[in-house]
Amino acid sequence: MRLLNIENSGASDRVFQAVSESLQKSPFSFQGARILSGQEEGAFGWVTVNYLDDRLKQGLETTGALDLGGASTQISFISDSFDGSESPANSVAFRLYGNDYNLYTHSFLCYGKDQVLRMALAHQTQSGPESILDPCFHNGYSKIKNYTELYNSPCVSDRKPTSANQVFTHTGKGNFYQCQEVVKSVFDVSKCKYSQCSFNGIFQPILQGPFGAFSAYYFVMNFLNLTDTSVPLQSVKEALARHCATPWDTIKKQHPEIKEKYLSEYCFSGTYILTLLTEGYNFTAESYSSIKFIKKIKGSDAGWTLGYMLNLTNMIPAEAPDTPLLPHAGYVSVVTIIALVLFALFILSLRPLWPRCSQKPEIV
Numbered sequence: 001m002r003l004l005n006i007e008n009s010g011a012s013d014r015v016f017q018a019v020s021e022s023l024q025k026s027p028f029s030f031q032g033a034r035i036l037s038g039q040e041e042g043a044f045g046w047v048t049v050n051y052l053d054d055r056l057k058q059g060l061e062t063t064g065a066l067d068l069g070g071a072s073t074q075i076s077f078i079s080d081s082f083d084g085s086e087s088p089a090n091s092v093a094f095r096l097y098g099n100d101y102n103l104y105t106h107s108f109l110c111y112g113k114d115q116v117l118r119m120a121l122a123h124q125t126q127s128g129p130e131s132i133l134d135p136c137f138h139n140g141y142s143k144i145k146n147y148t149e150l151y152n153s154p155c156v157s158d159r160k161p162t163s164a165n166q167v168f169t170h171t172g173k174g175n176f177y178q179c180q181e182v183v184k185s186v187f188d189v190s191k192c193k194y195s196q197c198s199f200n201g202i203f204q205p206i207l208q209g210p211f212g213a214f215s216a217y218y219f220v221m222n223f224l225n226l227t228d229t230s231v232p233l234q235s236v237k238e239a240l241a242r243h244c245a246t247p248w249d250t251i252k253k254q255h256p257e258i259k260e261k262y263l264s265e266y267c268f269s270g271t272y273i274l275t276l277l278t279e280g281y282n283f284t285a286e287s288y289s290s291i292k293f294i295k296k297i298k299g300s301d302a303g304w305t306l307g308y309m310l311n312l313t314n315m316i317p318a319e320a321p322d323t324p325l326l327p328h329a330g331y332v333s334v335v336t337i338i339a340l341v342l343f344a345l346f347i348l349s350l351r352p353l354w355p356r357c358s359q360k361p362e363i364v
């Protein structure tokens with residue numbers, strides 16, 4: 001919706017009109033609809049992950065959130081080296097259960113996997129060729145694609161070759177290492193006006209803590225059987241290289257149940273994920289193992305939606321609920337002792353009424 005709003009705000013307004021009309025007729029208490037900002041998408045994804053993991057209530061070390069969508073991607077985490085001052089635009093302050101958090105978050109519009117695929121194809125079709133041999137697609141893959149459709153997105157529209165035909169033939173050659181080079185071209189790491197950056201001149205503090213990677217991170221790595229991050233990064237790359245080198249016919253025969261569009265793109269998407277994590281966000285062979293590819297936490301989907309709802313309904317209090325001074329057993333003991341003391345005092349207060357024992361003189 002953020003992209004559509006840039007590209008065609010009239011179309012985006014019409015989507016909201018239709019959504020609003022439909023939800024007004026539903027039994028839900030519809031309060032309105034709006035486009036979520038990238039910063040909100042990142043921050044609410046982080047809230048979801050940490051709420052479901054029970055880390056906020058207990059004030060434990062938090063988990064960073066990595067979200068990969070079709071159009072954008074978000075990274076959000078707490079870093080001791082970040083107080084928000086170096087790049088206020090990347091800072092979101094929360095007070096949850098009595099703890100203050102200064103969250104670093106950034107949303108990269110156009111860096112979701114579908115838009116990055118467009119950028120990678122744009123990179124390979126700059127001269128407007130009739131066909132390209134793409135290392136990110138399997139050997140034997142061949143499809144006629146339309147230039148107008150490919151460049152019909154604000155992420156690439158300014159790069160449309162002027163002297164192109166209507167269509168080009170997109171063929172694959174299945175080479176992970178060459179694909180990595182193509183994918184690297186979407187990251188600009190040449191400029192940084194801060195102490196440190198991820199890419200495209202965006203500030204990023206030192207990575208810290210465990211990370212949960214969800215949405216398309218999970219869909220892709222799960223298909224590739226690469227969700228186990230205790231496997232060394234080098235072995236992960238080798239496994240992906242074998243997948244990319246598998247001919248398209250073999251891939252289709254092995255996975256007849258999977259949508260062809262998804263199937264054809266796993267080599268590209270896997271390469272993009274590894275390149276984004278290492279070249280983009282600066283994860284190393286060591287810190288790669290701190291990432292967990294997740295779909296659900298305790299039965300709930302990881303994603304921004306739950307975090308948004310928790311925030312909207314004030315379900316996460318800013319202050320910790322009052323904790324009793326004593327545990328239950330302590331209260332029972334204190335009440336019992338007080339009751340015994342009161343009882344003893346009561347008995348003593350009746351002393352004047354106690355019968356006097358008359359002492360008779362002893363007769364010798």
Ligand SMILES: Nc1ncnc2c1ncn2[C@@H]1O[C@H](COP(=O)(O)OP(=O)(O)OP(=O)(O)O)[C@@H](O)[C@H]1O
Nearest residue numbers: 068069070071072073112113114215216219220262
């Ligand atoms: N099983 C799957 N295998 C591969 N890709 C998938 C699968 N299921 C969904 N996807 C793709 O994963 C991407 C992320 O999906 P999701 O619905 O989380 O994001 P989105 O809402 O499109 O993201 P954005 O926030 O960028 O708009 C989309 O491109 C979607 O087409």
